Amino acid sequence: MFKDKKVVFSGVQPSGSLTIGNYLGAIKNFNAFSEEYHCLYCVVNEHAITVRQNPAELRKRTYETLALYMACGLDPEKNTLFVQSHVPAHAELGWILDCYTMFGELSRMTQFKDKSAKNADNINAGLFTYPTLMAADILLYQTEMVPVGVDQKQHLELARDIAERFNGIYGDTFVVPEGYIPPATAKIMSLAEPTKKMSKSDENENAVVRILDPRDAIIRKFKRAVTDSGNEIRRGEGKDGIENLMSIYGAFSGKTMEEIETEFAGMGYGDFKLAVGETCADALAPVQAEFDRLMKDKAYLETVMKNGADQANYMASRTMSKVRRKIGFVEIK
Ligand code: ATP
Ligand code: LTN
Numbered sequence: 001m002f003k004d005k006k007v008v009f010s011g012v013q014p015s016g017s018l019t020i021g022n023y024l025g026a027i028k029n030f031n032a033f034s035e036e037y038h039c040l041y042c043v044v045n046e047h048a049i050t051v052r053q054n055p056a057e058l059r060k061r062t063y064e065t066l067a068l069y070m071a072c073g074l075d076p077e078k079n080t081l082f083v084q085s086h087v088p089a090h091a092e093l094g095w096i097l098d099c100y101t102m103f104g105e106l107s108r109m110t111q112f113k114d115k116s117a118k119n120a121d122n123i124n125a126g127l128f129t130y131p132t133l134m135a136a137d138i139l140l141y142q143t144e145m146v147p148v149g150v151d152q153k154q155h156l157e158l159a160r161d162i163a164e165r166f167n168g169i170y171g172d173t174f175v176v177p178e179g180y181i182p183p184a185t186a187k188i189m190s191l192a193e194p195t196k197k198m199s200k201s202d203e204n205e206n207a208v209v210r211i212l213d214p215r216d217a218i219i220r221k222f223k224r225a226v227t228d229s230g231n232e233i234r235r236g237e238g239k240d241g242i243e244n245l246m247s248i249y250g251a252f253s254g255k256t257m258e259e260i261e262t263e264f265a266g267m268g269y270g271d272f273k274l275a276v277g278e279t280c281a282d283a284l285a286p287v288q289a290e291f292d293r294l295m296k297d298k299a300y301l302e303t304v305m306k307n308g309a310d311q312a313n314y315m316a317s318r319t320m321s322k323v324r325r326k327i328g329f330v331e332i333k
Helices: 020-033 055-071 089-098 103-107 110-118 125-139 150-170 215-223 240-253 257-263 269-295 298-327
Strands: 007-012 038-043 080-083 145-147 178-180
Touching: 007 020, 007 125, 020 038, 020 055, 020 145, 020 240, 020 269, 038 055, 038 298, 055 080, 055 269, 055 298, 080 298, 089 125, 089 298, 103 125, 110 125, 110 150, 125 150, 145 150, 150 178, 215 269, 240 257, 240 269, 269 298
Parallel strands: 007 038, 007 145, 038 080, 145 178
Antiparallel strands: none
16 A cells, blocks of 8 residues: 555644644645655654643543544545554654754754743653654654644754764665645744744633634634734734734635735724634534544544554564664664
8 A cells, every 4th residue: 555655754742632723734734645655644642741741631632633633634544643652663763863862952942942931840851852752753764754834843954964964874774854844824823922833732722723622612712813903904014913814714715815815805803803713613614523423433543543553663663673783783583
């Protein structure tokens, strides 16, 4: 099924209920690669524990994230869908790559700085070395392409640097991956603070629209979205809030920014916000219905996890043998 295809890899943390930022910036774009590439989409639960998680919640969100992948259109027959902790090679390669990653490089990562500021009482070593584990996720499968939101660009560049460094020392071992960052929806902003990224772990529920939010909540959140004191639906200086709503509306309706400006010329913010809310809720309704159906069948989700883990473990074992041999680790049969 996947033979000789180039590899796409991406991951989402089961660290909260997924937002329309995760959907538009990442998951929605995953579908586009399924025909041409061998795609691996991972629920990265080992990344999620860099921030303290409640065990029952983490378990539940792991099923939910997998079900959401499928509800967003990813067919487990055409993609390898799996959970990170089912493939021990991620942690193993993560450790090895830690030894080829510099303290200074990790210190420059902006996500580390942001998350340490938010979790000042738990700045653990895993939070610091998170990008090396992410590099391991990617390099383990000889990945060519990584679809992510723009917030992951710096981590991706580090993964490339680590691959090149390792290849430079030991000869060709890893494919050096490229990022795919969607042009229009690379960074969906918070509805409460439109200069900040919409993030699933945001404490302010009004700042985020979740894929699974009920229709009335979606419409209410967009109605409350922070904008500016003007009244024109257009892009421009100081119009971050409106511009963000335009990007969201554009992504769900397929319209360009110019078309949106024309469509809403002369109309007020209230009408526009209602249109954004309704369009978003309409687009998410079928995803929600499919999610509900999938979540009723845990046994099926576990079969998908198991099959995905088998495929991923097989691919990972090939890279790991190569890596161990190159480094000088003794292998026993
Ligand atoms: P957390 O709040 O726990 O850090 P997150 O919402 O940032 O989570 P991740 O699981 O870290 O989500 O990211 C999954 C994918 O979604 C990544 O590819 C990331 O780039 C993308 N993504 C996350 N938030 C946004 C956003 N606001 N706009 C576009 N893409 C996003
Ligand atoms: N670091 C990412 C999630 C992630 C990922 C990956 C994305 C972990 N491993 C590998 C792409 C490829 C995040 O925080 N959004």
